[in-house]
Amino acid sequence: xxxxxxxxxxxxxxxxxxxxxxxxxxxxxxxxxxxxxxxxxxxxxxxxxxxxxxxxxxxxxxxxxxxxxxxxxxxxxxxxxxxxxxxx
Numbered sequence: 001x002x003x004x005x006x007x008x009x010x011x012x013x014x015x016x017x018x019x020x021x022x023x024x025x026x027x028x029x030x031x032x033x034x035x036x037x038x039x040x041x042x043x044x045x046x047x048x049x050x051x052x053x054x055x056x057x058x059x060x061x062x063x064x065x066x067x068x069x070x071x072x073x074x075x076x077x078x079x080x081x082x083x084x085x086x087x088x
Contacts, residue, residue: 002057007064017041020084034071045081
């Protein structure tokens with residue numbers, strides 16, 4: 001499951017998002033599987049993630065995204081992405 005929301009500044013501060021590591025990736029496409037839940041806040045970019053046997057989910061800058069543990073999917077990065085991320 002993939003959840004996407006536009007978080008408030010208050011929520012970002014409560015989660016302490018800006019202390020999380022940053023991950024960057026160029027325009028690309030690749031398969032991915034989540035061993036544990038990941039929460040990320042997109043700083044830049046445009047991405048479409050398609051779960052196996054599921055519908056594509058589009059997100060980008062300003063979105064808070066949660067990927068559930070066990071999710072198998074395909075990432076398609078249309079604009080270079082930078083995100084804060086946290087596992088567990």
